[in-house]
Amino acid sequence: MAYVGGGPGVLDGVASSEPEVSDGLKSFGAVLKALREEAGLTQEEFAPQVRYSVHAVAKLEQGKRFPSVRFIERAGTVLEAPRVLKAAARHLTRRQGLASWFxxxxxxxxxxxxxxxxxxxxxxxxxxxxxxxxxxxxxxxxxxxxxxxxxxxxxxxxxxxxxxxxxxxxxxxxxxxxxxxxxxxxxxxxxxxxxxxxxxxxxxxxxxxxxxxxxxxxxxxxxxxxxxxxxxxxxxxxxxxxxxxxxxxxxxxxxxxxxxxxxxxxxxxxxxxxxxxxxxxxxxx
Missing domain, CATH: 3.30.870 (Endonuclease; Chain A)
Known part of the structure; x- marks a missing residue:
């Protein structure tokens, strides 16, 4: 799909397959990590509480994954900082490499x-x-x-x-x-x-x-x-x-x-x- 079909994520033969990290995603990830650590939770302890894998949480904190609305809501509740996380995500209008409408x-x-x-x-x-x-x-x-x-x-x-x-x-x-x-x-x-x-x-x-x-x-x-x-x-x-x-x-x-x-x-x-x-x-x- 244009982005699902001809397009709805890749790599050259040697480079990493990770998407490019944007400043917005890195900032959100840093805020998420700081809140998690302030709550005294490891990634292994935090992940099941938001119903995500440890791998997915790590990607979010590294700014390599776009946070879904559901994740932001769950994480905000678990970390008792819903307003902070929503504010951090407010300007994440697009994911690197994906069309804004997708x-x-x-x-x-x-x-x-x-x-x-x-x-x-x-x-x-x-x-x-x-x-x-x-x-x-x-x-x-x-x-x-x-x-x-x-x-x-x-x-x-x-x-x-x-x-x-x-x-x-x-x-x-x-x-x-x-x-x-x-x-x-x-x-x-x-x-x-x-x-x-x-x-x-x-x-x-x-x-x-x-x-x-x-x-x-x-x-x-x-x-x-x-x-x-x-x-x-x-x-x-x-x-x-x-x-x-x-x-x-x-x-x-x-x-x-x-x-x-x-x-x-x-x-x-x-x-x-x-x-x-x-x-x-x-x-x-």
């Missing part, structure tokens, strides 16, 4: 216990290997600088850690076969993409389904969609346009998306058939 969904993504995606424009960002990410960014108009390319690639790769860091979150992806047939970036990039999809598809919490080129009954004619189930078991929808996005929260509208996504899963190839098709496509390259 940041809110990125936060929802991190908290989701179920995440569904249907893409007809580009491979979902959470499933893009580095070669594919770079192929997309290198062809973007207006052209990006080398610094922008590295920063945005790193941000997308960092987001992909959700797939392994959240083993209890169910991820479902329905992807149009045509996106692979397009061969963005050439044969080498497409081969790397297929290999990546086959590997990620082995994860117990990830389901990848291809929508075949020919499908007379197709529920996705209105375009791509993303759906997330919050820890409170509420569903939120998300769609993207040209340099814009829409968050869908009205229950009746979210219900429509859930119905359509359910139909898309039934119309697409199942996971085993998808693996067979991917292997066949790779062999034909």
């Amino acid at each position: 940041v809110q969904w990125a936060g929802i993504e991190e908290e989701a216990i179920s995440l569904y995606a249907y893409e007809c424009r580009a491979i979902p960002g959470l499933l893009q290997p580095e070669a594919y990410i770079r192929a997309i960014f290198e062809r973007r108009l207006p052209p990006v600088t080398e610094e922008q390319l590295e920063r945005e690639t790193a941000a997308r790769l960092e987001r992909q850690q959700l797939l392994t860091q959240k083993p209890n979150t169910a991820f479902s992806f329905v992807i149009e076969q045509a996106l692979l047939e397009r061969r963005v970036g050439g044969v080498g990039v497409t081969r790397a993409l297929i290999d990546h999809l086959l590997e990620v598809g082995k994860l117990r919490n990830v389901e990848i389904q291809l929508m075949p080129l020919q499908q007379e009954d197709h529920a996705g004619v209105d375009g791509q969609m993303y759906l997330a189930e919050t820890p409170d078991n509420q569903w939120i929808g998300y769609t993207e346009g040209q340099r814009s996005s829409t968050l869908i929260t009205a229950p009746k509208d979210v219900s429509v998306l859930l119905q359509r996504y359910g139909k898309l899963r039934a119309q697409a190839l199942d996971c085993r058939a998808t693996v067979s098709l991917l292997e066949h496509m790779r062999g034909a390259l």
Whole structure:
């Protein structure tokens, strides 16, 4: 997604995959660490109280992860400093390397216990290997600088850690076969993409389904969609346009998306058939 699909975190061959650290994130992290230490808590003691991993808390204190609204609320309560933390986060309007209009969904993504995606424009960002990410960014108009390319690639790769860091979150992806047939970036990039999809598809919490080129009954004619189930078991929808996005929260509208996504899963190839098709496509390259 632009940022989820062709784009909705990466690294060059040798550099770190960590996103660039902004002054705002570093400042928030420093405040968080100072409050935690003042409360007499270690990261290991603090993490379970805010329902985050120790690794995630460390990233937040280092300024390498964007704090979600839910985290700020929980941490403020635990540390008895809600106003201080909210003030520290007030100017964090965007995450490094992510479009400003995508940041809110990125936060929802991190908290989701179920995440569904249907893409007809580009491979979902959470499933893009580095070669594919770079192929997309290198062809973007207006052209990006080398610094922008590295920063945005790193941000997308960092987001992909959700797939392994959240083993209890169910991820479902329905992807149009045509996106692979397009061969963005050439044969080498497409081969790397297929290999990546086959590997990620082995994860117990990830389901990848291809929508075949020919499908007379197709529920996705209105375009791509993303759906997330919050820890409170509420569903939120998300769609993207040209340099814009829409968050869908009205229950009746979210219900429509859930119905359509359910139909898309039934119309697409199942996971085993998808693996067979991917292997066949790779062999034909």
